[in-house]
Amino acid sequence: xxxxERFRTxxxxxxxxxxxxxxxxxxxxxxxxxxxxxxxxxxxNAPLVLGLHRDYINAGAQAILTNSWGANEFxxxxxxxxxxxxxINSAAVALAREAAGEDVFVGGSVGPLGVRxxxxxxxxxxxxxRAFYLQIETLVHGGVDFLxxxxxxxxxxLEQAIRAAKAVDxxxxxxASLTINLTGELVHGGSLDSAVRxxxxxxxxxxxxxxxxGPQPTLSAIERVKxxxxxxxxxxxxxxxxxxxxxxxMYMSTPEYVGTFTSxxxxxxxxxVGGCCGTTPAHIRNMAQAYRHFMAMRDHDDQISRITVxxxxxDVLPEEAREVERVPLEEKSSWSAKISRxxxxxxxxxxxxxxxxIAPLLQKTEAVKQAGFDAIxxxxxxxxxxxxxxxxxxxxxEQRVGxxxxxxxxxxxRNLIGMQSDLLGIHAVGLRNVLLITGDPPxxxxxxxxxxxxxVDAIGLTNVVHQLNGGVDVGKRFIGEPTAxxxxxxxxxxxxxxxxxxxRFEHKVNAGAEWAVTQPVFDSADMYRLFEYxxxxxxxxxxxxxxxxxxxxxxxxxxNNEVPGISIPEHVIERMAQAGxxxxxxxxxxxxxxxxxxxxxxxxxxxxxxxxxxxxxxxLRVAEIEGGIGEKVKG
Numbered sequence: 001x002x003x004x005e006r007f008r009t010x011x012x013x014x015x016x017x018x019x020x021x022x023x024x025x026x027x028x029x030x031x032x033x034x035x036x037x038x039x040x041x042x043x044x045n046a047p048l049v050l051g052l053h054r055d056y057i058n059a060g061a062q063a064i065l066t067n068s069w070g071a072n073e074f075x076x077x078x079x080x081x082x083x084x085x086x087x088i089n090s091a092a093v094a095l096a097r098e099a100a101g102e103d104v105f106v107g108g109s110v111g112p113l114g115v116r117x118x119x120x121x122x123x124x125x126x127x128x129x130r131a132f133y134l135q136i137e138t139l140v141h142g143g144v145d146f147l148x149x150x151x152x153x154x155x156x157x158l159e160q161a162i163r164a165a166k167a168v169d170x171x172x173x174x175x176a177s178l179t180i181n182l183t184g185e186l187v188h189g190g191s192l193d194s195a196v197r198x199x200x201x202x203x204x205x206x207x208x209x210x211x212x213x214g215p216q217p218t219l220s221a222i223e224r225v226k227x228x229x230x231x232x233x234x235x236x237x238x239x240x241x242x243x244x245x246x247x248x249x250m251y252m253s254t255p256e257y258v259g260t261f262t263s264x265x266x267x268x269x270x271x272x273v274g275g276c277c278g279t280t281p282a283h284i285r286n287m288a289q290a291y292r293h294f295m296a297m298r299d300h301d302d303q304i305s306r307i308t309v310x311x312x313x314x315d316v317l318p319e320e321a322r323e324v325e326r327v328p329l330e331e332k333s334s335w336s337a338k339i340s341r342x343x344x345x346x347x348x349x350x351x352x353x354x355x356x357x358i359a360p361l362l363q364k365t366e367a368v369k370q371a372g373f374d375a376i377x378x379x380x381x382x383x384x385x386x387x388x389x390x391x392x393x394x395x396x397x398e399q400r401v402g403x404x405x406x407x408x409x410x411x412x413x414r415n416l417i418g419m420q421s422d423l424l425g426i427h428a429v430g431l432r433n434v435l436l437i438t439g440d441p442p443x444x445x446x447x448x449x450x451x452x453x454x455x456v457d458a459i460g461l462t463n464v465v466h467q468l469n470g471g472v473d474v475g476k477r478f479i480g481e482p483t484a485x486x487x488x489x490x491x492x493x494x495x496x497x498x499x500x501x502x503x504r505f506e507h508k509v510n511a512g513a514e515w516a517v518t519q520p521v522f523d524s525a526d527m528y529r530l531f532e533y534x535x536x537x538x539x540x541x542x543x544x545x546x547x548x549x550x551x552x553x554x555x556x557x558x559x560n561n562e563v564p565g566i567s568i569p570e571h572v573i574e575r576m577a578q579a580g581x582x583x584x585x586x587x588x589x590x591x592x593x594x595x596x597x598x599x600x601x602x603x604x605x606x607x608x609x610x611x612x613x614x615x616x617x618x619x620l621r622v623a624e625i626e627g628g629i630g631e632k633v634k635g
Contacts, residue, residue: 004172007063007105007145011173011205011232016266017105018291019236019274020056020064021284027052027067029280037079039071042091049092053099059281060288061274063105065148066092072135074113074123086138093142107148107175108139110161117156128157132164140169149204150177150236151211151276153188155195162202175206175234175272180213184221187212192221196228208234211276214241214253215261222268232271237261239278253278259286266294267500297438297457297504324471327484329514333432335375335404336486339515339542345606347406347517347544348619349377352388361393362400364616369403371620375433377517377608380408391422394431406488406517406608407431409461412439416455416464420474423465427483435488435517436461436508459507462489466512489513491543493521493530494567502533509541516541517608520548520559522592523569524599531603542605547597549610549618550589553577586618593622 001009010017027038030048041049049067056064071089073082081088096106113131115123136147147165152158158176165174176199179187186195199207207229209218218237225233240253258275265273273291275283330340338345348368353361365376376397380390394405407426414422426434438457456464464474471482489508495501505516521527527545534540550556550568553576560568572592579585589612597607611619 020061021275021279055281059284065109068092069111089138108144173205176204210236234272255286262290352393410439462511549593
């Protein structure tokens, strides 16, 4: 099968693909002067163009665009290169194909002509058509897998480009990409809605947006586009709006920021995602990590169908496997027993040590035990950091201090075989409470080039543990004595895509989750929205509310702006800003956390209270659990 045929298959099956980033701005960054013709570099600086293509592929791009955006006769005439149009376009395809090999798709980039068409200018419709035809014919015969008509704002001009593409070869898919301003309309005026409809009518196989604005306005506009066409969608936003800084034009959206929006675009149903002006291989690398994470989660339905065992088939499992009884929740651990009895539970979150010294953590754990907490919650590599093994940390705490632990267990660092091995060992060593989470992507941590595994996400892992609790492994083999792991999952009431998060939460509950812990919540309205959703959709599962006592204004600002999944309302930040000293800031943080705990008290099963920077005294003051052990949940 040729790459062009494989691309058509991807298009037909709506398989998402990651495109490359900017060509022009990146060639400029690599030494081509702004007054030169970037496309001429295909002939006189081929190693530079080839190197850029390879950098994007190495960063994770699955499709690259030829360096031919301005390689039409009209634009080339500005550099007296119009007679070399065919040579420049042919070289553009040859370089891209050399870099791409057999594994990466090549799209032929075609931009506007750079002239206005009648009645707005002197160029006739037929002249425009002929110019597009010459360029597109050269790109198609050179071997591109698809055509990418990009940065169009004149509907009449776009119509001629599509018409020329269809006349050259009806078998080459055509993407029609429009460019908008901050109001969501075409840059040169005109309605986006009308332009999308016209592109669809003219036979574009893909419709999308690129250039001019950053990820957020593009995401808003693509929702409109989605309502206007059933065609596959593409986006290539700029790295934000450019700014002049010390005489240089800078694009302000960081690779991390653009990477975050990759997931948003894919969840919105966009099939082709890449970057335009200002995006670099570093941006594509972050986008590739987000893409891989999204694809792993998107496939969870298939993974669930492979690993879920509700009632094992008689022809797969022996008789004794079908007769295994699950350990009831109330018999799994003291933590789960209290939950099953409807009693209030308290957990305190403590990070494993970043080195080998465990004694300080054990001392803090002893103090937490004496204060009456039920469990120590141990995060697994928060923000993709590297710390002591959470499993070994939990074993030492339980054996040396005698308080139960809640073991975070992530999908990020282990494949499915390793996860099952760990889970069997976790049960065998006596640990019982697990909090199953997908895990922060490596890019946010200290080792951004580390590889995230994500064989399954938290939903699939919940199915794995639920299955082991029934005495069956992921290969549908009987394991003898079933595990007795108390299954907890995470839920984020302040997720930027609330409906998406709630759907995933419901999947986790259906997969076998027995209780849930929220991300730290700083606004009661967010928690109430979670309760309303659960009530409306009949989700019945105990909720343990995450509480984080802020230590300072700086702490609040950092968490609000730089910690994924955390949102702190302005009134809380303003409150922290009123502190006149470090001591007063701590008092304010404790007070805010205590107020939230009191507000949630009637609605939740318990609380997970964080000890920021290991300050357990703050967490103990927030809890105020003296005399409250064993109390029944209100309401």
